[in-house]
Amino acid sequence: MLAGCNQTAQETSAPVETKPVSEMSFEELTEAAKGTTVSFYGWGGDENLNAWLDGFYATYLKENYNITLDRVPMNIDEILSQLTGELGAGKTDGPIDMIWINGENFRTAKDNDMLFGPFLAPLPSYQNYIDQNADDITLDFGYPVDGYEAPYGKAQLVFYSDLAKDAVQPKNTQELLGFARSHPGMVTYPALPDFTGSAFVRNVIYDIVGYEQFMTMEADKETVKAAIEPALEYLRELNPYLWSGGKSYPSSSTEMENMYSNGELIMGVTYAAFGPTVNIENGKFPETTMSFQFDSGTLSNTNFIAIAKNSENPAGAMVAINAMMSPEVQANRFATLKTLPVVDYTKLDDAQKAAFDAVEIGAGAIPQDELLSKAAPEMPSNLVPIIEEIWLEEVAGK
Amino acid sequence: MLILPQLLLIMLLLFALGSALLQSLGYMPVVGLKTLSLDYYRALVERPQVLKALLFTLRYSALSAILATALGTLLALGLTRASAAWQRLVYLPILAPYMVAAALVMHLFAQGGIFSRIAGQLGLIGAPAQFPLLVYDQAGIGMMLALLWKQTPFIAMFVFAIVSRISTGLGEAAATLGASSLQRLCHVTLPLAMPTILSGFLILFCYTLGDYTIPLLLGPTVPNPLSILAYQTYIHPDLKMRPLAMAINMCITLLSLIAAGLYAYLLRRSEQTLGGERDA
Numbered sequence: 001m002l003a004g005c006n007q008t009a010q011e012t013s014a015p016v017e018t019k020p021v022s023e024m025s026f027e028e029l030t031e032a033a034k035g036t037t038v039s040f041y042g043w044g045g046d047e048n049l050n051a052w053l054d055g056f057y058a059t060y061l062k063e064n065y066n067i068t069l070d071r072v073p074m075n076i077d078e079i080l081s082q083l084t085g086e087l088g089a090g091k092t093d094g095p096i097d098m099i100w101i102n103g104e105n106f107r108t109a110k111d112n113d114m115l116f117g118p119f120l121a122p123l124p125s126y127q128n129y130i131d132q133n134a135d136d137i138t139l140d141f142g143y144p145v146d147g148y149e150a151p152y153g154k155a156q157l158v159f160y161s162d163l164a165k166d167a168v169q170p171k172n173t174q175e176l177l178g179f180a181r182s183h184p185g186m187v188t189y190p191a192l193p194d195f196t197g198s199a200f201v202r203n204v205i206y207d208i209v210g211y212e213q214f215m216t217m218e219a220d221k222e223t224v225k226a227a228i229e230p231a232l233e234y235l236r237e238l239n240p241y242l243w244s245g246g247k248s249y250p251s252s253s254t255e256m257e258n259m260y261s262n263g264e265l266i267m268g269v270t271y272a273a274f275g276p277t278v279n280i281e282n283g284k285f286p287e288t289t290m291s292f293q294f295d296s297g298t299l300s301n302t303n304f305i306a307i308a309k310n311s312e313n314p315a316g317a318m319v320a321i322n323a324m325m326s327p328e329v330q331a332n333r334f335a336t337l338k339t340l341p342v343v344d345y346t347k348l349d350d351a352q353k354a355a356f357d358a359v360e361i362g363a364g365a366i367p368q369d370e371l372l373s374k375a376a377p378e379m380p381s382n383l384v385p386i387i388e389e390i391w392l393e394e395v396a397g398k
Numbered sequence: 399m400l401i402l403p404q405l406l407l408i409m410l411l412l413f414a415l416g417s418a419l420l421q422s423l424g425y426m427p428v429v430g431l432k433t434l435s436l437d438y439y440r441a442l443v444e445r446p447q448v449l450k451a452l453l454f455t456l457r458y459s460a461l462s463a464i465l466a467t468a469l470g471t472l473l474a475l476g477l478t479r480a481s482a483a484w485q486r487l488v489y490l491p492i493l494a495p496y497m498v499a500a501a502l503v504m505h506l507f508a509q510g511g512i513f514s515r516i517a518g519q520l521g522l523i524g525a526p527a528q529f530p531l532l533v534y535d536q537a538g539i540g541m542m543l544a545l546l547w548k549q550t551p552f553i554a555m556f557v558f559a560i561v562s563r564i565s566t567g568l569g570e571a572a573a574t575l576g577a578s579s580l581q582r583l584c585h586v587t588l589p590l591a592m593p594t595i596l597s598g599f600l601i602l603f604c605y606t607l608g609d610y611t612i613p614l615l616l617g618p619t620v621p622n623p624l625s626i627l628a629y630q631t632y633i634h635p636d637l638k639m640r641p642l643a644m645a646i647n648m649c650i651t652l653l654s655l656i657a658a659g660l661y662a663y664l665l666r667r668s669e670q671t672l673g674g675e676r677d678a
Binding site for chain 2: 075107116175244248262393
């Protein structure tokens with residue numbers, strides 16, 4: 001049965017694969033992708049995003065390119081684990097096509113030759129609408145992208161608090177300490193290595209010792225520890241005023257959001273810049289929720305889509321990725337999900353600009369220009385796990 | 399005929415165990431690790447975090463298994479006089495997944511939970527944060543509450559089968575010889591049931607050692623339960639950390655194997671004892 005299925009798949013795709021995918025023009029790629037299915041593996045914890053991918057994006061691919069999208073919700077560590085297993089076993093027609101990825105995971109995957117590419121050059125959306133010289137496009141957590149992943153969306157860290165409980169919002173780490181002191185047990189952050197918790201700690205580090213020194217820092221535990229010592233000191237000082245006296249931390253950002261929703265916490269932190277707005281709209285957060293940033297800025301990153309080394313359908317994946325970077329899709333995503341777009345606004349024509357301009361962010365959000373004016377670049381990805389390890393040893397429960 | 403599927407299962411298990419063992423010894427060709435060594439086991443010993451995790455895991459596993467065994471045995475003795483309907487009711491938590499037990503404990507005992515809210519309504523505490531930390535706590539109280547809820551009925555059912563048989567057989571014989579009910583319990587029922595009770599304890603202990611659900615949902619950030627530490631090491635973005643995770647898994651496996659060996663020994667002994675009873 002299975003062998004039969006594989007055979008028909010190979011037969012239908014055989015004629016177009018006479019030329020290697022890496023040498024095809026975009027027209028040839030769209031031709032090769034016609035009628036195929038592309039799988040998209042990625043974190044599935046955001047219901048709104050899932051609905052948008054299955055709805056607008058899947059329909060867009062079907063109508064414009066006759067491509068069927070197969071979204072597979074899976075955590076990135078499990079995706080890479082599965083891919084490692086497949087590559088280790090020498091499997092060449094893997095089920096994984098597109099992968100939602102960034103940071104340390106991208107570095108690992110690229111370093112271990114687990115990705116297909118470079119694949120950006122033939123894609124018209126990349127050529128026409130993306131700023132190819134911007135740091136947040138060419139670098140992923142300080143690591144060169146080199147055409148092995150395409151920008152998918154931008155994210156920026158924001159804090160949020162309930163103005164009904166305290167009208168004042170902290171503007172830096174010192175004020176945050178005072179804030180936690182006046183609301184003991186009602187402030188916390190997710191336990192590292194949770195993605196959001198880890199970002200919170202990096203932001204605290206930035207506010208206390210600045211970020212410039214980390215851009216070229218050697219990935220050595222003692223060096224990193226010495227550099228972040230004042231921030232570790234601060235985090236230990238903060239501990240007694242945190243939820244559970246800093247003895248425990250929520251195990252995920254979802255758990256922290258739930259605690260904020262039911263009033264256990266007065267503030268929270270998220271890497272989705274307009275996430276609080278979305279949560280106010282769907283009734284999860286109180287309407288008195290307001291986002292805020294540190295004056296010294298908050299972390300920002302770009303997340304990307306890569307293609308698995310052994311993808312069965314790299315042509316389909318490239319066409320689907322090109323569609324994802326198009327102004328039309330990015331504008332719809334911005335309007336529906338409030339995800340910061342990756343297209344360069346100055347490269348758009350008036351009609352395309354109007355689609356972005358028409359989007360109303362909504363209550364509880366920081367205006368986009370103010371938000372972006374206080375963006376700090378992410379740390380090189382190889383420092384991140386080191387900091388997570390140090391936090392567990394030096395801060396948690398201390 | 400049944401041997402074939404059994405063999406298949408055992409082969410799968412051995413294959414998984416074998417590849418975990420190889421990886422723990424540092425053999426992972428996919429990421430360029432090709433030499434066998436004990437380096438990763440040495441690294442485990444050198445990390446204070448691992449020792450803390452091990453001690454913590456042993457403590458809550460043993461403590462919850464001891465408590466569940468004691469309470470479950472008492473419950474089994476009580477059930478010998480209860481109706482069948484009561485028995486079914488008592489056994490109900492056995493059917494529930496561990497996740498349900500975790501949700502129950504969270505809703506009841508967390509600082510934002512029902513008991514905390516009741517205490518707040520009664521004016522006993524001013525804010526949720528003043529309610530004692532019973533979930534995610536460093537003593538593992540929340541985890542143990544959930545484990546007890548699930549495991550006490552299991553022991554009760556496990557022990558009830560043998561206790562009821564003893565009290566109608568040898569127990570009645572002892573009664574005709576003039577033994578009081580307390581004497582029957584201490585000198586006949588409990589000594590005969592002891593191997594069963596102990597093997598019940600070992601089953602729980604082994605399970606809890608490797609359990610991931612309860613520590614994930616109710617455990618503290620530090621100390622880290624062993625299974626959580628293994629998983630966190632496993633998902634570390636640097637694939638070269640994988641052997642370390644496998645070394646932790648091998649430690650859990652070794653502990654479980656020791657307990658399983660004890661279990662097999664006790665099982666054989668109890669069969670001998672009860673075999674004697676059946677002959678009589």
